[in-house]
Structures are given as structure tokens and as C-alpha cells.
Amino acid sequence: xxxxxxxxxxxGRSLGNGILKVDGFINHQLDxxxxxxxxxxxxxxxxxxxxxxxxxxxxxxxxxxxPALTTAIELQVPLVYARKKRPITMxxxxxxxxxxxxxxxxxxxxxxxxxxxxxxxxxxxxxxxLASGRTIEALxxxxxxxxxxxxxxGCVIEKRFEGGRTLLNHLQVPIVTLAVIDSMQxxxxxxxxxxxxxxxxx
Amino acid sequence: xxxxxxxxxxxGRSLGNGILKVDGFINHQLDxxxxxxxxxxxxxxxxxxxxxxxxxxxxxxxxxxxPALTTAIELQVPLVYARKKRPITMxxxxxxxxxxxxxxxxxxxxxxxxxxxxxxxxxxxxxxxLASGRTIEALxxxxxxxxxxxxxxGCVIEKRFEGGRTLLNHLQVPIVTLAVIDSMQxxxxxxxxxxxxxxxxx
Numbered sequence: 001x002x003x004x005x006x007x008x009x010x011x012g013r014s015l016g017n018g019i020l021k022v023d024g025f026i027n028h029q030l031d032x033x034x035x036x037x038x039x040x041x042x043x044x045x046x047x048x049x050x051x052x053x054x055x056x057x058x059x060x061x062x063x064x065x066x067p068a069l070t071t072a073i074e075l076q077v078p079l080v081y082a083r084k085k086r087p088i089t090m091x092x093x094x095x096x097x098x099x100x101x102x103x104x105x106x107x108x109x110x111x112x113x114x115x116x117x118x119x120x121x122x123x124x125x126x127x128x129x130l131a132s133g134r135t136i137e138a139l140x141x142x143x144x145x146x147x148x149x150x151x152x153x154g155c156v157i158e159k160r161f162e163g164g165r166t167l168l169n170h171l172q173v174p175i176v177t178l179a180v181i182d183s184m185q186x187x188x189x190x191x192x193x194x195x196x197x198x199x200x201x202x
Numbered sequence: 203x204x205x206x207x208x209x210x211x212x213x214g215r216s217l218g219n220g221i222l223k224v225d226g227f228i229n230h231q232l233d234x235x236x237x238x239x240x241x242x243x244x245x246x247x248x249x250x251x252x253x254x255x256x257x258x259x260x261x262x263x264x265x266x267x268x269p270a271l272t273t274a275i276e277l278q279v280p281l282v283y284a285r286k287k288r289p290i291t292m293x294x295x296x297x298x299x300x301x302x303x304x305x306x307x308x309x310x311x312x313x314x315x316x317x318x319x320x321x322x323x324x325x326x327x328x329x330x331x332l333a334s335g336r337t338i339e340a341l342x343x344x345x346x347x348x349x350x351x352x353x354x355x356g357c358v359i360e361k362r363f364e365g366g367r368t369l370l371n372h373l374q375v376p377i378v379t380l381a382v383i384d385s386m387q388x389x390x391x392x393x394x395x396x397x398x399x400x401x402x403x404x
Contacts, residue, residue, distance in 0.1 A: 022291075028282065028283065028292065028318060029283075031280055032274040061263070061264040062267070065267045069234065073237075077234070078234065083264075087306055088306070105290075113225065115225070116225070
């Protein structure tokens, strides 16, 4: 997705240890038009990959919510966002999976209520980053525990050098990302559109 | 906003102690069409209240993000979401305000980086609930600390019986809510469209 790649080039900052700061358009401030385009891009790319008849989008709070919502708007299906702390409105008997937090340290829990994810659901998993793949894997585990079918994984930014795509291979679903970072060195970020973008529209 | 009022009547659950469960369309699962309508409704209602030339929308993670994003999409301005834990991508020198958490207990911190909220900004504050008003007040404090101008407050659901509107009177800005709950008793929720909805479109 070329506008996203250009935005990362213009505003992304490499903070060392593989940490990418994109607070100006993903993790703290959002550009509404860019976020809408992410949703349209995911919808188009999954349709091209023959991922169809999706009934739910799932993501994890916090930064996954925006691109997942615009994807859900485009696909006209509900969005479920996994909670990291169980609010008192959530019943007992929820599914819980654990993943390490990349930008906050420690382990986070991801919690989904089976009220909203059913065995007949065909699920698209959307998140902001594909890095180590551990958060995505935890979400995929929750989808499986609910008995639903995971049909595709979409992440806004892929840090290819962290190997998440390889970790998720065993899930055997299409993995779509909108911008790929091959490496980051000091103040340089090597970012490009993914290989699949043969039409250059991302 | 009549579709929202009807959804609360159909699916909202009173859990006691003033806690309303709306996990099916606000706090865990989102209905994309309803969320888009919330954004359109806020934009229309603030225009009617002569709240114009907005340059930023602000909200707090987590559940404020969705209605704030659709409002930002409608107004075509960036959205800033206050973080509850400082990610390592955030610089030192951020503004921090504290508010009690209604559904999780304890005190939460709300953190905004002055990188994205400037003195020239005219800000609309959007959140999911107006209850005690303490979270909104904390966000308003952050807006003031950044030197920006708060122009209006919009909340999806107002629990009128918790008095938040009175607490926020001193901010002297229009407060727009899309559904008003006058009281909750055991399994009964007394919900209606707000008085301002003379056109019944919410």
C-alpha cells in the first residue's frame, strides 16, 4: 500500500532493538483517510486471495482496533476485539491466551468471550504489526478454542526480519501485509510494498 | 440515535451497581454500521450546535477508539487516543492525568504526547460512556495541558443518574450524547434518545 509505505518513510523512526515508532499514524494518532484505505486494501487483497464469506473480524486491543474496524466496515461484518484485562461485564468461562508484549514488556493475556465467536464463524484476523507473530498466534489459538475457522491474517506493517511469517506458516492461511520492513539500522528503515502488490495499489 | 437506543433495549444488560453490559456492540464486539452511524450522528449534532473548525478528535483507549475513529473519518481530521500505559515508543515529557476506572477498578493513567496535540488545535472529545465524568474530565485536563482548545464532548451512552454532565458543566462546552439512560433497576434499563433529538434522527 504505497501511501502507507511513503508515510513510514517520512515519519517512521527506528528506536533500536527492532522497535519502530509510528505513533503519528498507528499507535497514538490515526490518520482517518489512511486507516480507511487500510481496510479497503485488506478487503481487496483477501478477495484476490479467494478468502471469502468472512463472518467476523478479530483483533486485539489497542492498536489493532482501528485497521480492524475499517476492514469490518468494508466487509460489513462485526468486529471482535480481544481484551487484555477482563472487564466486569465479561462472564466467567472466557477463552484466554498469552503472548509476550513487544513494546510494553512482560506477558499480556488476550481474552475473548465465546458469546461473540461461534463455531460457524469464518474469521479474518487483523492487527497493526506482524513482528515475532506471537500475538497473532495467541489470537489464532482463541479463534480455534471458540471452534471458529481462521481464514486469513492481515497486518498493517510486517517486520520481515522478526520471522513472524515463518512462525505462522503452520496455520495454513493467507497472510496479507500492507508494508514490509526488511531491516532497520540506526536511523534507516528499509520499507517497501509487499511482493503481492503486482498492481502497485497495495 | 434511535438504532442505538433500540440496540440497548434489545441487548443491554444491567449487571447491578450501575454497570451496563453492552459488550455485543461497544465494549467487545462492534457493529460496523452502527459505529459508522455514531460518527455521522456526532458530526451532525456538533454542527447543529455550531461546534465547527475542529482539527483533532481525542479519546481514551480502549472502547472510545471505535466511535472516535468514525467521527474523525466523518470530520476528516486526525484522531489521538490517550494511552493507559506508556509504550516505549512514547517520549518522556508526555502529559499524564488520572481517572478512576468504572469497570476495572482502581485508578488508570491517561497519557498524551504533546507531539500530536498543539496549542492551535480545536479538539472534540469522544468516548463510549459518560458516567461519573471523571475519565472525560481527565482527558479535558490533557487537552488543556497541551494548550489546545476543547470545543465539545461527545459520548455514545450517557448514564444520566451518575451525574457526569453536572461535573463537566464547568468546561462550558456542548455535551452531546447519543442515548440517555435515566435509571437501571435489576433487569430493566430506562433508555431513550436525548432531548436534543427533535428530528428523531439522533
